[in-house]
């Protein structure tokens with residue numbers, strides 16, 4: 001990575017174009033859009049895919065995984081609306097790009113990833129950006145991260161056959177969670193809200209395709225591991 005990768009003007013231009021594309025897809029929440037201007041997505045991706053870093057699409061990041069489509073992540077952020085007081089749990093750090101966006105909006109982000117190499121690469125990119133309010137864990141996110149519960153916001157970036165109980169348990173009062181639920185081929189994006197003892201679920205988007213959540217309370221990690 002060149003020393004000027006952070007400030008490279010070409011990337012600034014590409015980033016503006018990406019924000020336009022996200023806006024065209026119907027996300028007009030200003031605060032969310034500004035975050036996309038502040039995070040250099042290419043830093044979170046393998047150098048080989050840098051030319052496509054600011055396209056609004058999923059991108060392979062190795063280990064059979066993909067970084068999610070930026071406009072979908074913008075949709076996540078606009079629905080979850082993390083505030084500076086919020087504690088966030090992210091399942092599936094992946095590239096760490098959404099982790100960085102969340103870190104700029106929330107008080108602290110706790111992010112779990114099962115692939116050690118991806119977590120290490122995300123840490124490097126977060127350090128390069130100077131992001132300090134993120135804790136990363138290598139492990140199975142379907143059991144959450146009990147030590148730091150409860151969380152105001154829970155973000156699941158991989159598809160699950162059902163909503164893992166531990167994640168609902170670790171949600172704070174007035175907490176909200178987004179998780180893609182369905183088959184391996186197609187999922188509904190479900191918004192879970194907890195108010196007191198009442199938990200509600202609402203499908204906010206159909207026909208999504210995420211990589212599978214592999215773990216104790218999702219699909220069998222061994223059979224599906226890549």
Ligand code: SAH
Pocket residue numbers: 065066067068069091092093094095096097098099112113114115118139140141142157158211212213214215216218
């Ligand atoms: N938001 C990320 C999405 C990465 S894809 C990005 O844009 O880069 C989803 C990630 O979830 C993958 O990196 C995958 O390894 C991870 N994952 C799958 N099952 C998991 C589990 N049980 N616990 C933690 N991470 C998991």
